[in-house]
Amino acid sequence: MRIPILKLNDCLLISIQWELDDQTALEFQEDLLKRIHETNARGVVIDITSIDFIDSFIAKVLGDVINMSRLMGAKVVITGIQPAVAITLIELGIRLDDVMTALDLEKGLEKLQQELGD
Amino acid sequence: MYNKIAGHIEEHREELEKIWKDRLINDGEERIIDVMPQHIFESTSTDFFDIILLNLKDKGREYKVKLVNFSDKVVRLGWPVALVMKGLREFVHTVQENLVQYGSIDKEREGDYLELLDKWMTPISNEIVQTYAETWEKTVSLQKMALQELSAPLIPVVDQISVMPLVGTIDTERARLVMENLLDGVVNHRSEVVLIDITGVPVVDTMVAHHIIQAAEAVHLVGAKCMLVGIRPEIAQTIVNLGIDLDRFITTSTMKKGVELALEMTGRKIVELEG
Numbered sequence: 062m063r064i065p066i067l068k069l070n071d072c073l074l075i076s077i078q079w080e081l082d083d084q085t086a087l088e089f090q091e092d093l094l095k096r097i098h099e100t101n102a103r104g105v106v107i108d109i110t111s112i113d114f115i116d117s118f119i120a121k122v123l124g125d126v127i128n129m130s131r132l133m134g135a136k137v138v139i140t141g142i143q144p145a146v147a148i149t150l151i152e153l154g155i156r157l158d159d160v161m162t163a164l165d166l167e168k169g170l171e172k173l174q175q176e177l178g179d
Numbered sequence: 180m181y182n183k184i185a186g187h188i189e190e191h192r193e194e195l196e197k198i199w200k201d202r203l204i205n206d207g208e209e210r211i212i213d214v215m216p217q218h219i220f221e222s223t224s225t226d227f228f229d230i231i232l233l234n235l236k237d238k239g240r241e242y243k244v245k246l247v248n249f250s251d252k253v254v255r256l257g258w259p260v261a262l263v264m265k266g267l268r269e270f271v272h273t274v275q276e277n278l279v280q281y282g283s284i285d286k287e288r289e290g291d292y293l294e295l296l297d298k299w300m301t302p303i304s305n306e307i308v309q310t311y312a313e314t315w316e317k318t319v320s321l322q323k324m325a326l327q328e329l330s331a332p333l334i335p336v337v338d339q340i341s342v343m344p345l346v347g348t349i350d351t352e353r354a355r356l357v358m359e360n361l362l363d364g365v366v367n368h369r370s371e372v373v374l375i376d377i378t379g380v381p382v383v384d385t386m387v388a389h390h391i392i393q394a395a396e397a398v399h400l401v402g403a404k405c406m407l408v409g410i411r412p413e414i415a416q417t418i419v420n421l422g423i424d425l426d427r428f429i430t431t432s433t434m435k436k437g438v439e440l441a442l443e444m445t446g447r448k449i450v451e452l453e454g
Contacts, residue, residue: 150400
């Protein structure tokens with residue numbers, strides 16, 4: 062099952078609703094980059110509120126997607142990282158230092174609008 | 180043999196009790212006897228005697244209940260376990276000497292009697308030690324719980340701003356608790372900025388700094404900003420001397436400045452009312 066990517070003005074919205082397996086994660090990476098290319102999106106919000114568990118591979122793919130999107134000129138905000146997931150990521154040594162994060166989708170969009178300057 | 184001892188003790192009870200108490204008091208090391216009111220010492224000692232005798236005559240329910248009650252009582256009175264154990268030991272000696280003195284037992288069989296007396300005391304001492312140990316364990320676990328409740332509270336002070344004051348030493352266990360409370364609190368209170376106040380942390384070494392940095396990074400992941408406040412001069416010195424890199428975090432010396440900065444970051448400020 063592929064992850065739906067929604068377009069809202071010049072932003073793309075992705076809400077990940079179930080645990081990602083390796084295959085889905087890679088497909089998602091391809092799909093997202095393709096969509097950014099097609100739509101010329103300037104911002105991407107990835108909401109992972111429903112995810113309670115993340116492994117190092119998924120974390121790496123997410124980090125990669127963020128860097129790739131940035132290369133293509135889209136700013137990425139990750140929203141709704143659960144406390145347990147945050148602890149796992151820190152323990153895995155994944156800090157996502159230069160990635161924007163927000164508590165929820167609403168605040169994420171707000172932050173993105175601010176960053177994009179309108 | 181049991182009956183013989185029991186008979187002897189009952190017969191000479193008052194004398195034995197007196198010798199035994201004198202021995203306990205005169206030994207002198209136990210200061211607790213000096214500070215204890217005389218009548219409490221007397222009544223407890225009598226209880227003690229009753230129980231030992233009851234043990235001899237009847238091993239049924241009544242004895243069990245009395246023994247438990249007695250153990251609870253000495254624990255509550257705060258008798259040191261050493262004193263109670265000494266009481267038991269002295270009792271054995273007193274009875275044995277008394278038996279020999281009255282010629283109730285033959286010299287050759289003294290060893291047998293001593294062994295019998297010992298066997299007879301073991302369940303009592305076991306029960307008492309057990310009660311003491313349980314009380315101590317209970318106290319320790321209660322204190323542990325209290326400490327845990329106190330160790331990492333997150334206080335929502337203003338909308339979108341929360342504060343976590345840390346007081347005392349931070350070890351790995353506590354750091355884990357700090358991180359969990361911090362993240363859960365940020366998500367529950369929907370805070371934008373959290374201030375970790377380390378005014379009360381006596382020493383910041385690399386380990387503590389590592390834990391704090393991890394917590395701050397985790398806060399960033401859930402989508403809030405983390406500020407480190409309450410950095411005392413000596414803490415600043417250690418941090419720099421140890422080469423700990425806190426460049427990625429906003430740090431201030433006092434909570435007051437931290438709150439002002441946090442308000443500024445969330446687009447607000449404190450103004451004085453006119454008039």
